[in-house]
Amino acid sequence: MNDTTGVPDADHLRTSIQEQARLLTGPDVSDVVRVRVRRALHSAGDLLELSGAEPARDVAARTVAWLAESVGAFQRLPHGFAGGHAVEGEPAPLLRIVDELDLLGLTLDHAYDATRRGDDAALDRQLDVLRERYAVRTSPAAVVRTAVVPPTDVDQEVVADRGLEVGADGIPRVPVPDQPDAHHETQEPAR
Structure with missing residues (x-):
């Protein structure tokens, strides 16, 4: 999913853009907001189509986040x-x-233009705008959904010692405790 810089790859970002479009442009969103969100998501997608390089992906990831x-x-x-x-x-x-x-849309337009011209300095300035003005608490990489990868180093002795089972997906299962008899009647203590 990520390269060495921690920025999601273009395919994962495209998927995330589609998912966020469904979540953020629904009928419960005001029309004036919906049209601007669509513009920003389309611009991020267009930027990914233009370049899959790390700075362009960083712009798209920060936008989605x-x-x-x-x-x-x-x-x-x-x-x-x-x-x-x-x-x-x-x-x-x-x-x-x-x-x-509106400002985000303009920033994305400038980022697209800088990417198209191959102007790395201008693209870096737009990234700086995104980092400062559009700071997020969530890591942009965390917005992109990742598949659950089964652990490959499950220690079978630990699993057996703890009475666990490992499912076909490689994830240990915790046993369900015995349940009380459903037909068991409680008796009140004698007084």
Whole structure:
């Protein structure tokens, strides 16, 4: 999935973009947000089609991670609150997310242009914008779904000593404790 830099490969990113598109552009999302999310996801996909190099993948991965966190958090807000509630001196959450998505779209356009021209310095500047303005708590690699790989070094003696079983997928199973008899009637203690 990852190369030595920890950035997901292009195929995993494409899959992640498709998954996030289903999650972040549903009917519960405001139209003004939905269209901007689609633009950002399409731009990230276009960037991957243009170049599978690490900087382009990093831009796409950070974009997907930020969208998953920020738009996901916005979706969890009550609709009336998101559209109309503003803290003094701050815009409503809807306006804030729209502004952020517009700037993200512009940043992705600049990243695409830099990649197309082969201007590594300009692409690095766009990556810096993403790192600073669109920082995420989740590692971009963590947003990409990975297959569960069975452990190859299961110590059979430890498995046997602990009374475990190992499934066909290589994952140890914990035995289910004996269940009480379903027809067992409890007796109340004598008084």
